[in-house]
Amino acid sequence: MTSVLNDSPFVRACRGQDVPHTPVWFMRQAGRSLPEYRKIRAGVGMLESCRRPDLVTEITLQPVRRHNVDAAVLFSDIVVPLEAAGVDLDIVAGTGPVIAEPIRTAAGLDRLRPITADDVSFVAESVRQLVGELGGTPLIGFAGAPFTLASYLIEGGPSRTYTRTKAMMYGEPELWHALLGRLAEITLTFLRTQIDAGVSAVQLFDSWAGALSEADYREFVLPHSARVLGSLAGAGVPRIHFGVGTGVLLGAIGEAGADVVGVDWRTPLDRATTLIGPERPVQGNLDPAVLFAPWEVVEREARRVLEQGRAAPGHVFNLGHGVLPDTNPDMLTRLVELVHTASAR
Ligand code: CP3
Numbered sequence: 179m180t181s182v183l184n185d186s187p188f189v190r191a192c193r194g195q196d197v198p199h200t201p202v203w204f205m206r207q208a209g210r211s212l213p214e215y216r217k218i219r220a221g222v223g224m225l226e227s228c229r230r231p232d233l234v235t236e237i238t239l240q241p242v243r244r245h246n247v248d249a250a251v252l253f254s255d256i257v258v259p260l261e262a263a264g265v266d267l268d269i270v271a272g273t274g275p276v277i278a279e280p281i282r283t284a285a286g287l288d289r290l291r292p293i294t295a296d297d298v299s300f301v302a303e304s305v306r307q308l309v310g311e312l313g314g315t316p317l318i319g320f321a322g323a324p325f326t327l328a329s330y331l332i333e334g335g336p337s338r339t340y341t342r343t344k345a346m347m348y349g350e351p352e353l354w355h356a357l358l359g360r361l362a363e364i365t366l367t368f369l370r371t372q373i374d375a376g377v378s379a380v381q382l383f384d385s386w387a388g389a390l391s392e393a394d395y396r397e398f399v400l401p402h403s404a405r406v407l408g409s410l411a412g413a414g415v416p417r418i419h420f421g422v423g424t425g426v427l428l429g430a431i432g433e434a435g436a437d438v439v440g441v442d443w444r445t446p447l448d449r450a451t452t453l454i455g456p457e458r459p460v461q462g463n464l465d466p467a468v469l470f471a472p473w474e475v476v477e478r479e480a481r482r483v484l485e486q487g488r489a490a491p492g493h494v495f496n497l498g499h500g501v502l503p504d505t506n507p508d509m510l511t512r513l514v515e516l517v518h519t520a521s522a523r
Contacts, residue, residue, distance in 0.1 A: 388423025
């Protein structure tokens with residue numbers, strides 16, 4: 179089954195082709211900013227909701243209906259394939275993923291088995307349902323990149339300093355590379371399952387890569403992310419690669435090989451383009467906190483992002499990171515309308 183929707187503004191922008199308007203979607207567009215999301219999730223755990231195709235479909239569609247965005251993003255989480263790989267974990271509201279037994283040794287790594295498409299069949303089922311419902315709107319699939327997944331597995335949860343993660347990286351490089359290699363396999367299977375089921379694009383989230391120096395990123399992380407992205411080069415869907423606080427890493431992230439590089443709000447898109455290389459489309463990068471300012475400020479900043487995005491051969495408008503839970507959803511609807519009208523050509 180293929181429904182890549184090659185003529186949609188979103189897929190065209192990802193390929194650097196001309197578009198009728200700059201396409202826009204938001205990371206975390208499905209979620210707590212929407213009252214209809216809070217209602218449907220009441221009493222249902224996060225991981226349980228990810229396993230139920232009826233809920234995944236409804237939650238994924240909610241922001242598409244409300245905001246008129248140019249793409250849907252599958253409702254799931256980066257730790258879903260880890261649970262499928264046998265890791266005992268939970269997603270705690272307000273905290274994030276919590277791992278019962280963190281992986282810090284070779285014996286711990288043995289507990290992380292590879293996955294097959296059957297282990298995440300509920301994701302394929304959700305994608306198929308969604309593709310049927312979405313019509314001409316592309317669906318974006320996603321996965322966590324090896325480094326960001328490893329940081330949760332090693333720390334046991336979110337971290338500010340990544341102390342244990344870096345301790346393994348520097349102190350036990352062989353174990354480190356074995357762990358990231360295993361995670362690259364899991365990520366690849368998770369993404370291939372979504373592509374086979376019909377997503378129009380994939381995004382690799384290396385959300386916490388900004389914790390690394392460029393030299394360490396190149397030595398300890400880039401080869402593993404490049405393997406995931408390279409293995410999907412012939413899959414026929416655009417590959418987006420995103421991280422937060424990656425200003426100094428943008429050149430290296432570009433080399434990892436995605437079609438589109440996602441940029442957070444700290445680096446203006448025209449400057450990002452000089453770092454990534456002039457041939458690559460970019461995605462981003464309005465500061466999610468700007469949505470708490472008066473509309474005049476939102477409009478000015480959105481126009482600036484659109485202007486700076488013209489330096490790249492393609493631009494997908496997004497926030498520089500996910501929608502914050504307290505965001506007024508009407509601001510997002512209005513922002514989509516502004517991006518569409520201000521960029522119409
Ligand atoms: O709309 C979308 O963007 C799709 C949904 C999505 C979720 N998680 C749903 C979710 C996506 C793309 C993710 C990816 C994800 N998960 C990332 C990478 C993106 C990023 O933000 O950088 C990361 C680092 C995670 C790990 C994770 N899961 C965190 C940090 C949290 C937030 C904890 C909290 O409650 O603040 C989660 C939980 C989570 N994932 C929620 C949602 C909607 C909130 C849980 C809830 O609503 O009960």
